[in-house]
Amino acid sequence: MHRVFTTSVASVHVHYVAKADKKGRTRAEVDEILRWLTGYSQEALEAALAAGTDFQTFFAEAPAMNPARLAITGKVCGVQVEAVEDPLMREIRYVDKLVDELARGWKMEKILREPVAN
Template sequence: MSNARVFAMKFSKVYPLYVQKAERKNRTREEVDQVICWLTGYSPAGLQEQIDKDSDFAVFFAEAPALHPNRALIKGVVCGVRVEDVDDPLMQKIRYLDKLVDELAKGKALEKILR
C-alpha cells in the first residue's frame, strides 16, 4: 500500500481495529486511549473529537497537540519494518502508534510502553 493511501486512511476506521486487537488480549479501550494520548498529546476528549471528525491519519497527526518527546525511544519491527528506520516522518508516526498498540496487545506493562 502506498504512503498516500495510508495517510488518507480514516483514523476513525483504524481506531476500532486497535481496540479489537487490544481487547482480544484482555486489554481495554482505556489503555489504548492512554497509549494514543501519550504519543500524540491529545486529551481523551480531543481524541474522541478526531474520531468524530473522521480525520485521516495526515490530519490526525498534523493536529496532534504535542508529540511525546520520548517517541524516538520506540524501537522494533511492525509489519516487517523497523520503526526507527522509516524515512517519512508521517509514516514513522503511524508506525510508532502501531508499535505501541502491538506492545499493549502483547501484554507489556503500560509503564514500559509509556517510556
C-alpha cells in the same frame, strides 16, 4: 501509500481496540497510548475520531508530540520502526508498535517509556 494519508484514524482505531480486546486489554489503554503519543485530551481524541480525521491531519494537529516516542524501536510488519523514512508513516508505525506491545501484555509504564524508579 497515498491511501494511508487519507485513511481516517477512526477506521484503524477500531482495529487497535479489537486487537487489544482479544488480549484482555481495553479501549481506555489504546486511547491512553494515543494521548501519550500526541498530547490530545480524551475529549479531543474522541472528537478527532468522530470527525473522521485522517492520519496526516491527526498528527499535524497533535497538541504535543511526545519526544519520548523517539525511543520506540523494533519491528512492525518486518520493518524497523526507527528506519521508516517517511515522517507520517513513522508516526503511524509508532502507534502500531505500541498497540502491539499492549497486546503482548506489556505494562503501561514500559509501553509509555516511563523511567524506572530506583
